[in-house]
Amino acid sequence: MSIKKKAVHAGKIKKASQMLFYKRHQKPGIKGWELHKALGADYPKVLDLLDDYLKPMGLRVKVVFEEEKKPEKPTIEELDRARFFVVLRNDSVTKDRLMGWRIDDLAGLAITISYIVSKKGLVARKEVEKLLGEKLPGWKVGLNIDRYIRSGYLIQDEKSLLYLGWRTSAEVDEKALIEMLLSAEKQKEEAAEIESEYSEEAKKDE
Secondary structure, three states: OOHHHHHHHHHHHHHHHHHHHOOOOOOOOEEHHHHHHHHOOOHHHHHHHHHHHHHHHOEEEEEEOOOOOOOOOOOHHHHHHOEEEEEEOOOOOOHHHHOOOOHHHHHHHHHHHHHHHHOOOOEEHHHHHHHHHOOOOHHHHHHHHHHHHHOOOEEEOOOOEEEEOHHHHHHOOHHHHHHHHHHHHHHHHHHHHHHHHHHHHHHHHO
């Protein structure tokens, strides 16, 4: 790569980082068409270079397709409709991300997301309210669902149907979440079986 080309890329990388890091809209990140307009048609390549620069800091550039499933090889038109932003490179939850969220609120969110995924991405709000009512105090259920919607984890349409929002796509590994919940449920069942066997043994010894 020539010195001139490197200088051009460096300038575009700087511009891209400014657009991604500085909040300009209500939602974080920025639309692909805005990057296209500011950086040119090679903006996906610029974002790949920026991602390499962010790697040592534990960050990465992530793309979320808000209106469609992620294509295997997205076209420039599909990327223009997507949203780009910077997230943690690993999926661990930091203390900062937990600020203002109680553990039971996060548990409710995990249950809600996994339930919607199990229902192929769309479920009536009443079903979620009933499910969370078994885990949380009744007065918190509606408040929590509204909070998940405001935070971008869920979207509610005019028919009170819930589906996953842009933030879930960005921050949550849905497959890992479901596997974790299934594992926890399995451990719970195994513990119940052991307790039942212990009780039966105790009765025989009496």
